[in-house]
Amino acid sequence: QSALTQPASVSGSPGQSITISCTGTSSDVGGYNYVSWYQQHPGKAPKFMIYEVTNRPSGVSNRFSGSKSGNTASLTISGLQAEDEADYYCSSYASSNSWVFGGGTKLTVL
Amino acid sequence: QVTLKESGPVLVRPTETLTLTCTVSGFSLSNPRMGVSWIRQPPGKALEWLAHIFSTDEKSYSTSLKSRLTISKDTSKSQVVLTMTNMDPVDTATYYCARILNWGFDYWGQGTLVTVSS
Numbered sequence: 001q002s003a004l005t006q007p008a009s010v011s012g013s014p015g016q017s018i019t020i021s022c023t024g025t026s027s028d029v030g031g032y033n034y035v036s037w038y039q040q041h042p043g044k045a046p047k048f049m050i051y052e053v054t055n056r057p058s059g060v061s062n063r064f065s066g067s068k069s070g071n072t073a074s075l076t077i078s079g080l081q082a083e084d085e086a087d088y089y090c091s092s093y094a095s096s097n098s099w100v101f102g103g104g105t106k107l108t109v110l
Numbered sequence: 111q112v113t114l115k116e117s118g119p120v121l122v123r124p125t126e127t128l129t130l131t132c133t134v135s136g137f138s139l140s141n142p143r144m145g146v147s148w149i150r151q152p153p154g155k156a157l158e159w160l161a162h163i164f165s166t167d168e169k170s171y172s173t174s175l176k177s178r179l180t181i182s183k184d185t186s187k188s189q190v191v192l193t194m195t196n197m198d199p200v201d202t203a204t205y206y207c208a209r210i211l212n213w214g215f216d217y218w219g220q221g222t223l224v225t226v227s228s
């Protein structure tokens with residue numbers, strides 16, 4: 001159960017698009033379509049943003065989208081807004097009824 | 111309305127056992143589509159999945175912490191309990207409980223900060 005690999009930081013200007021990658025192995029990201037993404041603002045609990053790789057829960061902006069290729073999943077945020085500045089975490093179901101998180105990515109909106 | 115709320119001690123001494131309770135509302139712990147996990151986050155660091163309990167009472171644990179963790183539930187009280195033995199200062203973290211639905215953690219508690227210090 002090694003942590004998934006995310007870039008430590010990404011940045012973009014308002015209105016731009018950014019993509020955060022999440023790399024695992026064939027035992028987690030590559031083996032299941034059960035990747036989810038979370039947004040966390042300072043001092044707050046994580047918020048559910050994407051599930052099963054591409055699906056958005058009710059109430060989440062369609063500016064957020066997910067995808068996967070092989071062992072790497074990605075979160076894309078289009079039309080960046082100041083309120084998108086936060087930490088983002090990916091998670092994947094892994095073998096033997098376990099889950100694993102990524103190391104987190106700090107998004108800065110310039 | 112789905113809510114989860116963690117409760118437990120804010121300070122634990124090294125070598126002691128931590129017991130945390132997650133009280134849920136708005137759903138049943140016997141719902142076959144759902145389960146509850148415990149997840150922690152040391153200050154300034156990443157999230158770490160710890161343990162999960164399914165509606166069937168099947169349990170799963172982080173490989174690295176398995177020997178120290180026990181998860182259980184009381185469906186009648188709508189509570190999920192996590193115990194962690196032999197606490198160490200490196201276990202200082204905010205501990206969250208979260209509901210699983212569609213293989214993702216859709217609802218989270220507010221978290222409870224546990225400090226391990228003598």
